[in-house]
Amino acid sequence: MVAYVDKNFSLACFLVLLLFVDSSYARFNTLVTKDQIHTICTKQDINSSYCFQVLNANPEIARLDFPSLFKFVLNYQAQNISDKLKQFKLSGGYTPGVESKYNLCIEFYENSFDRRDEALRYLAAKDYGSVNTMVGGTAINMFNCADDLSTMKPVPQFFVTESNLIKELSKILLVILECFISKKKEYCNRDL
C-alpha cells in the first residue's frame, strides 16, 4: 500500500513537472509571425527585397519558432557557401594570373562554412555572444572576399554579388539572434 501511494505520488510529481515544462516551452517558443518577418526585413541596413525573397519564399517558415528560423537561415547560408565554393574552385583553376585572390576567397569561404557547426553548438548552449561572433565572422569574411575581388580587372561581378548576398544572410541572422532570441535591445537596435 505504501509502495502504491509512493508510485502515485511520483507520478503526480512527474505530471506537474511535465505541465511546467510544457507551459514554459509554449511561452518561450512562439512561432514567427508575418509581422515579425516584416520587422526583420525592414530593419535599417537590411536588403529588404532579398530578405523577403529568402524568408517569404519558404512556406515552412510559418511553422518555425525563432531558434528554428535561425537554424533554417544558417543552413540556407551554409548551402550557398558550399555551392559557391565549388564554383570558385572550378573557375579559379581556369583563370591564369588571378589565382591568388580566388584562393584567398576560397579560404574565407571554407572558414565561413566551418562556422555553421560552431554556431549551432553555441546556439544549443545559449551562448549567444559566441553565436554572434561566429555569424559576424562570416559577414567579415564575405566583405573581405568581395573587397579583394573588386580590385581585379575585370571584376568578377558574379562572385562579388554572391559574396554580398551571403553577407546579407549573416545580417539577417544577427537581427533574428539579437532581437528575437537573445533579446538584447542594445544590440537589436544597433546599426549592423
Ligand SMILES: *[C@@H]1O[C@H](CO)[C@@H](O)[C@H](O)[C@H]1NC(C)=O
Ligand atoms: C539586394 O538584393 C537583391 C537580390 O534580391 C540584389 O539584386 C541587390 O543587388 C541587393 N542590393 C544591395 C544594395 O546589395
Ligand SMILES: *[C@@H]1O[C@H](CO)[C@@H](O)[C@H](O)[C@H]1NC(C)=O
Ligand atoms: C542559396 O541556396 C539555395 C538552395 O539552398 C538556392 O535556392 C538559392 O538560389 C541560393 N541563393 C543564392 C543567392 O545563392
